[in-house]
Amino acid sequence: MMIDKQARYLPTHEWVRKGPGKAYTIGLTAYAIEQLGDIVYLELPQVGRELQKGEIFGVIESVKSASDMYIPMGGKVTAVNTEVPDNPDMMKAEPYGKAWLIQTEVSKPAEFDGLMDAAAYEKFFETEAH
């Protein structure tokens, strides 16, 4: 299963990574995308929206169900990847690359260190899968 060693993770399968520049980039993990199956609809926030850590920033829908996505760190949305809702299939191929979802200007950079690192997340989903 693909994983980004630089990123940090939520138990709800969102990842956050430092960069580009001062921004933080947020997306959904390969494991979550595999579990969802075919993704048919994605709802992302507007640029400028301010969100507290743990708030819902978007919704991802497979044929079977709709799932909320939670923001790993509080902040203001500075960019939204509008390519992904038009072509959700790209999430399967590049969940940590081209299929990032939003970028933010975080309000509390220290929140990053409180999140699961790649090794902890890997352990977490392996337990969840069994």
Next chain:
Amino acid sequence: MQSNQPKRTPLYEKHCVAHAKIVDFAGWEMPIQYPAGIVQEHLATRKSAGLFDVSHMGRFRISGNQAGAFLDYALTNYAGGLPLGMSHYTILAQDDGGAVDDAWLYRFESDNFILVVNASNKDKDWKHLQSLKARFTSVVLEDLSESLAMVALQGPQSEAILKGLLTGGALPEPKRNATSVASLAGHKVFFGRTGYTGEAVCFEIMVQANKAGALWDILLAKGAAPIGLGARDTLRLEASLPLYGHEMGLDAEGKTMPILACPTARFAVADSEKKEYVGKAAIQCQLAALERYKKGDFSDSSVLPKRIVCLRIVDKGIARQGSPVFFEGRPVGVVTSGTSVPYWKCDEAQKLTEQYDQRSVALAYVDCQLTAGAEVQVEVRGKKLGAKIVKRNLKPGAAVMAVVFE
């Protein structure tokens, strides 16, 4: 008799070997999807042929001199008038005009019927039929669900696949619902030109349970794609076919839905005055209400306050079961099934191309006055999405299935 252990069909091992994702469905360990995924499975069925394990459904054999008379009493359709070699849609009704279940009745021999019922309702149906049987002396009711397996082969290529495998007898007459008994790759099978996908070329095949695995392998080898319950649901929804527990049974408030609230159920109710059957009085009232509605008379909607309609979601977004529906700002009902379904795009000659897209469709239980053409709104996560009530596409063989999209 009842155990909480999940049950497995004779094809369970085949699903595992094919790396299906297995889920619990009505107490059965069933494939929800294979590695191709729901979207590709749906598209494969529409363009070539999809193979479904439907052995989890209940199969009852009803035989004996009074088999026809008993079924006439227990079911809404006219079983006694069902010609040999045919099958039809039918309903096990309650006295109040609601449904115990919907089912398919096959007449393979004159006093020998097979009734196929929903897996989730099988035990309830069995008890219901047993209780009604008391007044008939010469009827034998047998549960063949374990000894007889069942698969569905659906889609434009399915007939060619089966023709190449016939070793005796023939496929059913080329008309919908026809049945036949034949030999397929050396195995005795019961064919029906039936299914739950809306496909014009469609077969359901019953075979002895211990032969099901061999037949499954042969059909896959001939080019059929295995299809899980996920695509089975998107296919039936695209074809606007009802699912018990959604469009039939109890509504969102826990109230009985009248059988004829579901337009498809009209095909399951006998026109004939000839027979007495469970639920007849209530169903006659529903039929009378439908007649009034046809003339535009909605002065008395007490019997049939709401009906099932097909929705096309115009705005971006997906309606789901439970999404409230509004008309001119007021609440008029609720979505009973909804998702995004894939479809092949057509060229000018209505031929399927290599391109596909997704569209958001739903079935909803709404005020009886609302009919095709009405513009409504569906609330999803607090947002109101524009939607339109559309006609069900009943054109047999139409390239784009079911929900009319213009």
